[in-house]
Amino acid sequence: MKLISCIIRPYKLDEVREALTNAGVSGITVSEVRGFGRQKGHTELYRGAEYVVDFLPKLKLEVVIADELLDTVLEAVQQSAKTGSVGDGKIFISTIEQVIRIRTGELDADAL
């Protein structure tokens, strides 16, 4: 299983959620975060206003998926989150050792 952590532009949430749902993911966690990339937050526009601060508002989406879904999910996020301008975000991929559904005690693929 893989954990896909995506940092995206906040206004892209609906589009990315729809793409992930169509790709077959069974759950999504979303958090409001702030961050900067290599422009250090200085040259980006957010909703038309230039931010003079270092940290820009972003959303973090976390999705745990079966390995077979990896390519589909990465494609879905890239297509839906991309604008082509700096600040589009990033995808971090890591391996998940175990998943447990609390209600039933089901494990791994059965628990996703």
Ligand SMILES: Nc1ncnc2c1ncn2[C@@H]1O[C@H](COP(=O)(O)OP(=O)(O)OP(=O)(O)O)[C@@H](O)[C@H]1O
């Ligand atoms: N190396 C990193 N580690 C952790 N978070 C990061 C990293 N790089 C980017 N992020 C997060 O992703 C957000 C968007 O980054 P961003 O897309 O600006 O990356 P970038 O490397 O500057 O690429 P670009 O040149 O396309 O802007 C940042 O605000 C931050 O929250």
Ligand SMILES: [Mg+2]
């Ligand atoms: Mg950047």
